[in-house]
Amino acid sequence: MALAATRATPGDSEFDRDTAVKARPGEPGTYDLDLSPGWVIVSAVNGGFLLAAVGRALRAELAQDDPITITGHYLTASLPGPAVIRVQTVRTGRSLSTGQASLYQFDADGNEVERLRVLAGYGDLTALPDDVRTSATPPEMPGYDACVPGNDPPAGGPIIGSTALLDRLDLRLDPATAGWAVGAPSGVGDMRGWLGLADGRDHDPLSVLLAVDALPPTAFDLGLSGWTPTLELTVHQRCHPAPGPLRVAVTTRNLAGGLMEEDAQVWDTKDRLVAQSRQLARAPRVPSRPRPDA
Amino acid sequence: MALAATRATPGDSEFDRDTAVKARPGEPGTYDLDLSPGWVIVSAVNGGFLLAAVGRALRAELAQDDPITITGHYLTASLPGPAVIRVQTVRTGRSLSTGQASLYQFDADGNEVERLRVLAGYGDLTALPDDVRTSATPPEMPGYDACVPGNDPPAGGPIIGSTALLDRLDLRLDPATAGWAVGAPSGVGDMRGWLGLADGRDHDPLSVLLAVDALPPTAFDLGLSGWTPTLELTVHQRCHPAPGPLRVAVTTRNLAGGLMEEDAQVWDTKDRLVAQSRQLARAPRVPSRPRPDA
Numbered sequence: 118m119a120l121a122a123t124r125a126t127p128g129d130s131e132f133d134r135d136t137a138v139k140a141r142p143g144e145p146g147t148y149d150l151d152l153s154p155g156w157v158i159v160s161a162v163n164g165g166f167l168l169a170a171v172g173r174a175l176r177a178e179l180a181q182d183d184p185i186t187i188t189g190h191y192l193t194a195s196l197p198g199p200a201v202i203r204v205q206t207v208r209t210g211r212s213l214s215t216g217q218a219s220l221y222q223f224d225a226d227g228n229e230v231e232r233l234r235v236l237a238g239y240g241d242l243t244a245l246p247d248d249v250r251t252s253a254t255p256p257e258m259p260g261y262d263a264c265v266p267g268n269d270p271p272a273g274g275p276i277i278g279s280t281a282l283l284d285r286l287d288l289r290l291d292p293a294t295a296g297w298a299v300g301a302p303s304g305v306g307d308m309r310g311w312l313g314l315a316d317g318r319d320h321d322p323l324s325v326l327l328a329v330d331a332l333p334p335t336a337f338d339l340g341l342s343g344w345t346p347t348l349e350l351t352v353h354q355r356c357h358p359a360p361g362p363l364r365v366a367v368t369t370r371n372l373a374g375g376l377m378e379e380d381a382q383v384w385d386t387k388d389r390l391v392a393q394s395r396q397l398a399r400a401p402r403v404p405s406r407p408r409p410d411a
Numbered sequence: 412m413a414l415a416a417t418r419a420t421p422g423d424s425e426f427d428r429d430t431a432v433k434a435r436p437g438e439p440g441t442y443d444l445d446l447s448p449g450w451v452i453v454s455a456v457n458g459g460f461l462l463a464a465v466g467r468a469l470r471a472e473l474a475q476d477d478p479i480t481i482t483g484h485y486l487t488a489s490l491p492g493p494a495v496i497r498v499q500t501v502r503t504g505r506s507l508s509t510g511q512a513s514l515y516q517f518d519a520d521g522n523e524v525e526r527l528r529v530l531a532g533y534g535d536l537t538a539l540p541d542d543v544r545t546s547a548t549p550p551e552m553p554g555y556d557a558c559v560p561g562n563d564p565p566a567g568g569p570i571i572g573s574t575a576l577l578d579r580l581d582l583r584l585d586p587a588t589a590g591w592a593v594g595a596p597s598g599v600g601d602m603r604g605w606l607g608l609a610d611g612r613d614h615d616p617l618s619v620l621l622a623v624d625a626l627p628p629t630a631f632d633l634g635l636s637g638w639t640p641t642l643e644l645t646v647h648q649r650c651h652p653a654p655g656p657l658r659v660a661v662t663t664r665n666l667a668g669g670l671m672e673e674d675a676q677v678w679d680t681k682d683r684l685v686a687q688s689r690q691l692a693r694a695p696r697v698p699s700r701p702r703p704d705a
Contacts (some may be wrong), residue, residue: 185670186643186691188482190509190530192502207528208486213642215484217528234501234511236484236530238642245668248694250633252600253664306546339544348507348532349480351645353691355668370547371684374539374649376479378687390665393672395689397480397647400542 124317131155131285131316132324136170138177138202146204148174152222154197155285159278161194164233164347164396165330166282169323171218171235174202176323179214179239183322187237188351195222195232213240242322242356255384256291256366261311264289267333268315270298275342276333286331287313287362297337306339306369306377308332313362320358320385328363329381329394335369336377336401343401345377350396361386372400418611425449425579425610426618430464432471432496440498442468446516448491449579453572455488458527458641458690459624460576463617465512465529468496470617473508473533477616481531482645489516489526507534536616536650549678550585550660555605558583561627562609564592569636570627580625581607581656591631600633600663600671602626607656614652614679622657623675623688629663630671630695637695639671644690655680666694 127133135156138148156166168189176182200222207215215238221229258264267288270276275297291309296302312328314320320328329352334345364384369377377400383392421427429449432442450460462483470476494516501509509532515523552558561582564570569591585603590596606622608614614622623646628639658678663671671694677686 186484188484188530188643188645190480190482190501190532192509207484208525215486215528231502234509234530236482236528238484242668245670248667248669248696250600250666251664306544349482349645349647351482351643351689353643353670353672353689355665355670370545371649371687372544373542373684374536375542376539376647376649378647390667393665393689395645395647395687402542 127318127321130314130318132314132318132327136173136323138170138174140177146178148177148202148204150200150202152195152197152200154281156282157197157279158282159276159344161196163282163327163330164189164191164350165327167195167220167233168235168350169326171202171220171233172323172326174204175216175218175237175239178204178206179216180209181214181239181241183240183242184237184326184352184354185213185240185242186351186353187235187326188349189233189235190349191233191347192231198222213238242354251390253382253390255388256309256364256382258291258309258364261289261362264311265292265295267310274298275337277343282331285315287315294338302338302340304340306335308335308338308367310365311362312365319360320363322354322357325354325358325383325392326352328365328383329392330396332365332367335367335379339369339372340404341401342404345398345401348397348399350394352392352394354392356389356391358385358391359387375400421612421615424608424612426608426612426621430467430617432464432468434471440472442471442496442498444494444496446489446491446494448575450576451491451573452576453570453638455490457576457621457624458483458485458644459621461489461514461527462529462644463620465496465514465527466617466620468498469510469512469531469533472498472500473510474503475508475533475535477534477536478531478620478646478648479507479534479536480645480647481529481620482643483527483529484643485527485641486525492516507532536648545684547676547684549682550603550658550676552585552603552658555583555656558605559586559589561604568592569631571637576625579609581609588632596632596634598634600629602629602632602661604659605656606659613654614657616648616651619648619652619677619686620646622659622677623686624690626659626661629661629673633663633666634698635695636698639692639695642691642693644688646686646688648686650683650685652679652685653681669694
């Protein structure tokens with residue numbers, strides 16, 4: 118997908134409209150929203166997108182705006198449709214405030230079913246001291262134009278189900294980690310790419326929560342197919358990202374016991390490590406292979 | 412500290428006695444405990460120890476025994492003395508059950524003050540499939556006998572306050588990451604060591620929660636002194652550790668905005684990566700220097 122001709126802006130974009138939460142009158146801390154089908158991957162709404170929606174509700178309640186450390190435990194798969202988020206302020210601090218939130222949907226009888234429970238510490242990223250002693254280095258990968266558009270995966274590839282999410286992203290994969298799309302995964306367990314939003318909206322600390330979970334799963338690079346459901350995802354942020362696409366580098370080093378971690382580093386166009394995340398996911402158990410008809 | 416002549420066992424050890432929680436009659440999900448001064452470091456009870464105590468209360472409530480993914484958000488510093496843990500079952504699943512818990516202590520008026528809030532997914536580590544595709548390798552470090560006892564840090568060093576915790580550990584540091592003790596930190600941000608418990612008790616999934624937070628902070632290796640309070644700590648476990656001391660390797664790659672991550676890998680004597688953890692901590696701001704009188 119090419120970049121949109123007219124760039125959307127934070128506050129007026131697909132991402133902002135679809136993560137918008139509406140305070141329920143008379144019920145403090147309660148927010149309604151509608152989960153758009155546009156953020157589905159395989160068979161469920163993307164976990165990073167859900168964390169961003171809950172993150173927006175937490176921002177509305179807490180004394181500070183930025184999720185500095187946020188953890189989500191994913192209980193059941195989220196589907197497009199109505200949802201409600203309930204937020205509790207745990208502790209209000211001068212530099213860090215802690216909140217808890219749950220996202221619920223509804224069963225056939227209208228009963229609430231919890232999808233996701235979140236704990237988070239919010240602060241003001243712009244108020245942090247500017248000391249930096251980072252020995253990590255930006256991911257070695259080609260420039261945006263030399264990377265592979267990741268929005269049109271081939272039929273017969275390892276994505277088994279919906280790819281709606283990909284239409285909302287401006288994703289360019291490092292060719293070294295895109296071999297899975299042509300039946301030739303590297304076997305290393307890496308995934309790297311440039312990540313913008315399709316409508317050109319620049320990133321902010323809420324969309325970074327999406328960014329850490331938006332690349333194809335590293336399982337594809339290990340030669341595995343299918344869904345990699347997130348059990349738990351924690352994101353740490355250190356600064357507001359500069360304008361432009363982010364470089365996201367995800368690695369898996371320990372697939373064991375049917376589980377795998379995905380560690381993501383998020384770098385901005387000023388070569389700053391703006392966020393680190395780790396998730397624990399169920400490893401898919403289906404070896405991928407090129408289909409005869411692919 | 413030498414290993415104890417008579418080895419303690421899981422269930423009958425300092426660690427087990429001090430993390431013991433007592434169900435409060437008539438109040439489901441409520442557990443009392445007394446935080447021993449033996450697990451204090453600098454000025455507060457060690458965060459990994461607290462997570463283990465809460466982990467024991469969660470084990471008592473949930474359908475499964477092992478913390479596979481557990482996250483603690485640290486709200487206020489815990490001190491020796493009475494505490495109460497309240498546990499809520501969030502979701503009971505066949506292979507993974509989710510729980511939430513809070514640890515409280517009491518102010519001068521007897522009001523509860525929340526210290527720590529935890530979300531966790533419990534399962535049965537022994538029931539996980541035995542597929543392993545781990546590309547991580549055990550830390551390169553000398554054997555136990557060639558490492559440096561870490562229990563007797565020098566006066567004038569970067570630990571400013573109590574070192575009681577160290578008497579409960581059998582800690583041997585890799586000499587390459589122990590330079591801080593003699594005023595010569597490497598500047599890299601690494602800490603590695605062999606870690607047992609002083610009374611010889613072998614590790615289990617509860618004591619692993621202590622192990623990930625028990626080494627000296629990587630800040631010392633960066634040449635910084637003082638306390639590194641944990642804001643958030645997440646631990647993922649993949650199997651029960653084999654008997655014998657664990658190798659724990661901790662790295663910090665991103666000190667920025669007054670915050671630092673500490674990533675720990677925990678390897679057992681069978682060369683299995685039994686656990687991974689990451690914490691976000693406040694970086695100490697005091698450069699360490701050898702004191703003239705040290």
